[in-house]
Amino acid sequence: MQKADKQKAFLEVISTKNQNMSDNKKVTDIQKFIEKFEPSKFKMLSRGIEVRGIKDLNRNISFAKEVIEKLKLKLVISHSAEMAMYGSFEVNYL
Numbered sequence: 657m658q659k660a661d662k663q664k665a666f667l668e669v670i671s672t673k674n675q676n677m678s679d680n681k682k683v684t685d686i687q688k689f690i691e692k693f694e695p696s697k698f699k700m701l702s703r704g705i706e707v708r709g710i711k712d713l714n715r716n717i718s719f720a721k722e723v724i725e726k727l728k729l730k731l732v733i734s735h736s737a738e739m740a741m742y743g744s745f746e747v748n749y750l
Contacts, residue, residue, distance in 0.1 A: 685729040689747055692723045704731065704748035706739075717745055 697708040710716045724731050735745035
């Protein structure tokens with residue numbers, strides 16, 4: 657039993673480290689996006705960021721998609737009609 661408990665504890669530690677590494681990768685992707693896109697206003701969300709105060713929404717969404725594709729980030733753009741009224745869109749983790 658002791659050996660099984662040690663193996664279980666070891667697997668939990670490895671699992672936790674892998675989860676932390678993937679969380680760090682997500683944060684790094686968002687940071688890279690912010691550095692390249694340079695939004696004037698954005699709000700951090702649990703699943704990504706909300707870019708706000710956009711004048712030309714279609715052009716900026718297209719540019720954001722290009723940045724994500726060029727840098728091969730694991731992010732996705734989401735927006736709705738309600739967000740469009742406020743000149744905003746979200747950049748979320750994939």
